Amino acid sequence: MKGLIRKACxxxxxxxxxxxxxxxxxYQDIVDPCYPERYWHAARQNVYSAFAxxxxxxxxxxxxIWNHHFEAGTDKLAPGGLEQLNYLARRRPQPTATVFxxxxxxxxxxxxKPEEFVRKRQELNTKRGEAVRKYLNxxxxxxxxxxGYFQVVVHEPGQVGQPADPATRTVQQMHARVRGxxxxxxxxxxxxxxxxxxxxxxx
Numbered sequence: 001m002k003g004l005i006r007k008a009c010x011x012x013x014x015x016x017x018x019x020x021x022x023x024x025x026x027y028q029d030i031v032d033p034c035y036p037e038r039y040w041h042a043a044r045q046n047v048y049s050a051f052a053x054x055x056x057x058x059x060x061x062x063x064x065i066w067n068h069h070f071e072a073g074t075d076k077l078a079p080g081g082l083e084q085l086n087y088l089a090r091r092r093p094q095p096t097a098t099v100f101x102x103x104x105x106x107x108x109x110x111x112x113k114p115e116e117f118v119r120k121r122q123e124l125n126t127k128r129g130e131a132v133r134k135y136l137n138x139x140x141x142x143x144x145x146x147x148g149y150f151q152v153v154v155h156e157p158g159q160v161g162q163p164a165d166p167a168t169r170t171v172q173q174m175h176a177r178v179r180g181x182x183x184x185x186x187x188x189x190x191x192x193x194x195x196x197x198x199x200x201x202x203x
Contacts, residue, residue, distance in 0.1 A: 026173050028163070042093055056165050059096070060100060060155075060157070061157060061160055063088060063096055063098065063099050063100050064099075064100040064101065064102060064155075064157060065081055065084060065099065065100070065101045065102065065132055066101075066102045067102050067104065067106050067129075068080065069081030069084055070106075070128060070131075072106045073106050073107060073124075074124075075124060075128045075130070075131045076131070077128035077131055077132070077135060077151065082135065085099075085135055085136055085139070086139065088136070089110050089136055089139050089140050095136075095140065095145075095149075095150075097149055097150055097151055098150075098152075098153060099124070099132060099136065099150055099151070099152050099153070100152075100153050100154070100155050100157075100159065101128055101129055101132060101152060101153075101154055101155075102122075102154075102155070102156065103121065103125055103154050103155065103156045104121045104124040104128070107120050107121055107124060125154045129152040129154060130152075132150075133150055134153050136149075136150045137149070137150065
């Protein structure tokens with residue numbers, strides 16, 4: 001009996017040593033305990049990475065003060081420009097610090113004096129940027145904003161928008177048929193109000 005117990009102990013010890021040398025794995029070591037959340041996160045990040053540039057480009061355009069927001073050829077803000085700056089200053093939770101202005105496209109070009117055109121454009125861009133900065137500082141400082149919070153950057157974005165005619169036609173066609181109906185019915189109802197079709201015959 002003593003020999004049997006000794007052999008059993010030796011066998012268990014050998015098994016333990018073998019398991020220790022080969023490694024002992026728990027369930028969470030051979031499967032992914034975070035499935036499927038880990039893969040959902042990776043897929044979500046792939047979508048975000050493709051969508052983020054579109055969001056950023058749209059935000060830049062939304063932060064842009066265009067040429068038509070100024071009186072033509074000057075740095076004086078038009079009423080529409082003042083309203084656009086008010087809109088940007090009211091953004092929540094706080095205004096975006098960088099505001100863009102479109103480079104001046106409303107200066108006449110003289111082929112004989114290209115250098116003068118470049119100089120006038122740069123001067124007008126500088127004056128318009130300063131006008132935008134002063135107005136933003138004036139309306140935000142009054143409610144506790146910092147004086148040098150806004151930064152004005154000049155850029156030259158491409159044409160934004162799409163033709164209005166296709167959108168107009170879509171809306172008009174949508175409203176032209178606001179009620180449902182059946183088309184292509186085979187028969188007509190009888191005038192007597194019986195509800196039977198006119199093509200049926202009685203026995």
